[in-house]
Structures are given as structure tokens and as C-alpha cells.
Amino acid sequence: MLKRKRSSSCLGGDSPPDLHILVAGREEPLPAHRRVLSLFSGVVDGLPSNTDGSPTPWDLRGLVLDGESEPVAAAVVERWLDAVYSRLDVSRQLPAPATLEEARPLLLLADAVDTSPAVLQALGGALAERPDLALTVAVGELKLDLQLKGRLHCIVTGALEYCLEPTGSSSGSWHMLVAKETFDQHKDAFPSAVARELESWLHLAGRLNLVPLARALMGVVKAQLAPNTLSLLQSSVGSVFSPRVLHFMPRELMFEGFVRDALVERPAQVNILSGDVSIVMASPLAAAWYGKPLGSTAQGKAELHPDGRATPKIGNGGVAVTAFMGGPNPEACAKLVEEAVAKALEEE
Structure with a gap:
């Protein structure tokens, strides 16, 4: 038997709204159904009801979110309503x-109005899954949206460039993002600005326990370190791992990091040097x-990096390589991490 899709009508969606949300900059209140919102917001659930049967007012005109100077905007509240109603209504x-x-x-x-973990996790998961998710970084008058997936960003001779991951049988490709004449004056401050934004987001994702988003952000940190001395993050990466980030990091990711460190970061390290590679x-x-x-497969040359590691180069492109002896291969390591963390979480 086919199951009927749930909608907000089963919880009063077809009845007149009995909750009026007052927001700054909007004369008319945003209508909503208290019975629906009470399921997903502890603040709404605790609102006193009007004894005369009129709609309950919920005044958000004085709510100033962390880091903001103005009360929360109506558009933000409307998005939050979409997130809540989407749990019950397929049309939202x-x-x-x-x-x-x-x-x-x-x-x-969502955090300020004590939104349920189910809604928060859905929001965090939707963000983490966006292939075009971008991090906004501002330095002086320069403001950029850096796409976080499928790209390596590099500072090359004063310009900001990126290389795209290959798709299908195509090759990776390099592109200019900000030319030298514009970026050169910001290149020294840019890595710390990127690190500051990543630190802020890792803290928020951890505090709200948005595991997929925190994992995606950690993936960004790891990926953007790959260009080594050309990385837009490496010179400031230490500031990403602030005390508050570590304090609020989801336990699942802490477990994963501990097990992965034991399997991958081994004391047996070698430097491999060879002319042709x-x-x-x-x-x-x-x-x-x-x-x-x-x-x-491409043929190249191995050169000595200043820190003693080998730098395999194809044409002018190369980056230092770190090699560890022994241990499980990446696939086996990933399986061991997954199994160990799953068991630990089951016992909590």
C-alpha cells in the first residue's frame, strides 16, 4: 500500500495561522502555525498563549544575532520557517x-530559538552537500567567494589562481581568479583572512554539532594545504585550530582524527630522491x-626540496612529497577508522 506523503495539513497547515511573528523592517507579521513550530523550536513551545483566542505574537524585533548590529531580518526568519515546514510539507x-x-x-x-537537532542537522547537511559551496573572504576592499570543492587555490607570483579537478577523462586545468595587479597588495594578509573564516566556521559547526559540515570544512583545510608554499592557507593554518574549535569539535571527528593519526602518521619516514620519476x-x-x-601517468623529474623532501616535477609544476613506511593502504585505513569510530559511538 502506498503511504500518503506527510504535509503540514496534518498539524494544522490547512487551518488559519495562530502565530504572528513580528520582525524588524516589516509592518505585517509573518503568519505561522504554532502547533507546527512548537515541534521544532523550544522557544515557540514556551510562548504563552493568548486567552482570548487571538494569534499568539512572537516578537523578534529585538533579536540581534551574534556578530550582527541589526535585528534579525525578515528574510532570515522566512528561511527558518521554510526549514521547519519542510520537515512536514513536501512543497516547502x-x-x-x-x-x-x-x-x-x-x-x-536556528540556534537562538532552540531549534530541534533534526532541523539543524538537515540545514548543515544541505550546506555540506552543495557542490558550489563558497567561503567569503574579505581583505580591505577585496572580497571573494572561494568555492570550496573541486579546487586548489594558490598564490602564484602575486596573483591568486586555482586549479580545477578533472571530470571524466578530461585533465585538470589552471585558471586566474585575481590578477597580480589587484591581488599583490593583499597577498600577505590573505592567508590569515582565510584561516580566520575557516576557524569561525569550524567553531560554529562544532558548537551546533553539524558533523557533515565540520567534516567538509576539515576536508577544505587538508586540500588547501596540498600546494605547500603556494597554498593560500599554509602560512596561517595554525590559527585554524583554536582552543574553541578543538573544544567544540564533534566527538565523531575527534575519534576519526585520533585513529587516523595512529594509522597514517608513523615514525618511519623516508625521503625518496631520484632523477627520473x-x-x-x-x-x-x-x-x-x-x-x-x-x-x-606522467614522466617527470625529482628535485630536492629545501626541507629535504623530494619534489616530483612535471614541467614547472611540483610539490614536496612526504613518504611514510608501512602501515595500511588508504582504503584499509579508511575502513579501520570507520569501524573503530562506529563502535565507539555505539557505546556512548
Whole structure:
């Protein structure tokens, strides 16, 4: 038997709204159904009811979110309503902003009104799954939306460039994001600005226990370290791991990091130096860096990096390589981490 899709009508969606949300900058209140919102907001659930049967007012005109100077905007409240109603009504879409900057007030509002974990997790998951999710970074008059997935950003001779991961049989490719004449004056301050934004978001994702989003952000940190000395993050990456980030980091990710460190970060390290090398593009990021198709093999030269490691180069492109002896391969390591963390979480 086919099951009927749930909608807000089963909880009063077809009845007149009995909750009026008062927001700054809007004359008319936003109508809502208290019975629906009470399921997903502790603040709404605790509102006193009007004894005369008139709609209950919920005044948000004085609510100023963390880091803001003005009361929460009506558009943010409307997005929060979409997130809540989407749990029950298939006609309402879960909002998933394209930039983290746009998502911040929505998540802060959800936190401020004691939104249920189910809604928060849905919001965080929708953000983490966006292929075009971007981090907004501002330095002086320069403001950029850095796409976080499928790209390596590099500071090259005073310009900001990025390489795209290959798709299908195509090769990775390099592109200019900000030319030298514009970016050069900001290049020294840019890494710390990127680190500051990532730190802020890792803290928020951890505090709200948005595990998929926190994991995605940690993936960004790892990926953007790949270009080594050309990385837009490496010189300031230490500030990403602030005390508040570590304090609020979801336990699941802490468990994963501990087990992965034990399996991957081994004391047996070697430097491999050879004049001629064959380089296999075993990952999308490597293929993006060298501008080759995924899985292809290219011939190059190995040069000595100043820190003693080998730098395999194809043409002018190269980056220092760290090699550890022994241990499980990446696939086996991932399986061991998954199994160990799953058991630990089951026992909590």
C-alpha cells in the first residue's frame, strides 16, 4: 500500500495561522502555525498563549544575532520557517545558501530559538552537500567567494589562481581568479583572512554539532594545504585550530582524527630522491595540480626540496612529497577508522 506523503495539513497547515511573528523592517507579521513550530523550536513551545483566542505574537524585533548590529531580518526568519515546514510539507524546500556567509544568520537564528537537532542537522547537511559551496573572504576592499570543492587555490607570483579537478577523462586545468595587479597588495594578509573564516566556521559547526559540515570544512583545510608554499592557507593554518574549535569539535571527528593519526602518521619516514620519476594521478587533487587526467601517468623529474623532501616535477609544476613506511593502504585505513569510530559511538 502506498503511504500518503506527510504535509503540514496534518498539524494544522490547512487551518488559519495562530502565530504572528513580528520582525524588524516589516509592518505585517509573518503568519505561522504554532502547533507546527512548537515541534521544532523550544522557544515557540514556551510562548504563552493568548486567552482570548487571538494569534499568539512572537516578537523578534529585538533579536540581534551574534556578530550582527541589526535585528534579525525578515528574510532570515522566512528561511527558518521554510526549514521547519519542510520537515512536514513536501512543497516547502529546505534552504541551502550557496555561500557560508549567507548561511550564517540562518544557523544563528536556528540556534537562538532552540531549534530541534533534526532541523539543524538537515540545514548543515544541505550546506555540506552543495557542490558550489563558497567561503567569503574579505581583505580591505577585496572580497571573494572561494568555492570550496573541486579546487586548489594558490598564490602564484602575486596573483591568486586555482586549479580545477578533472571530470571524466578530461585533465585538470589552471585558471586566474585575481590578477597580480589587484591581488599583490593583499597577498600577505590573505592567508590569515582565510584561516580566520575557516576557524569561525569550524567553531560554529562544532558548537551546533553539524558533523557533515565540520567534516567538509576539515576536508577544505587538508586540500588547501596540498600546494605547500603556494597554498593560500599554509602560512596561517595554525590559527585554524583554536582552543574553541578543538573544544567544540564533534566527538565523531575527534575519534576519526585520533585513529587516523595512529594509522597514517608513523615514525618511519623516508625521503625518496631520484632523477627520473613516473607520477600516477591517483587522486583528483593530484590530477588538478599537475593538469593531467585522473589515473594517468606522467614522466617527470625529482628535485630536492629545501626541507629535504623530494619534489616530483612535471614541467614547472611540483610539490614536496612526504613518504611514510608501512602501515595500511588508504582504503584499509579508511575502513579501520570507520569501524573503530562506529563502535565507539555505539557505546556512548
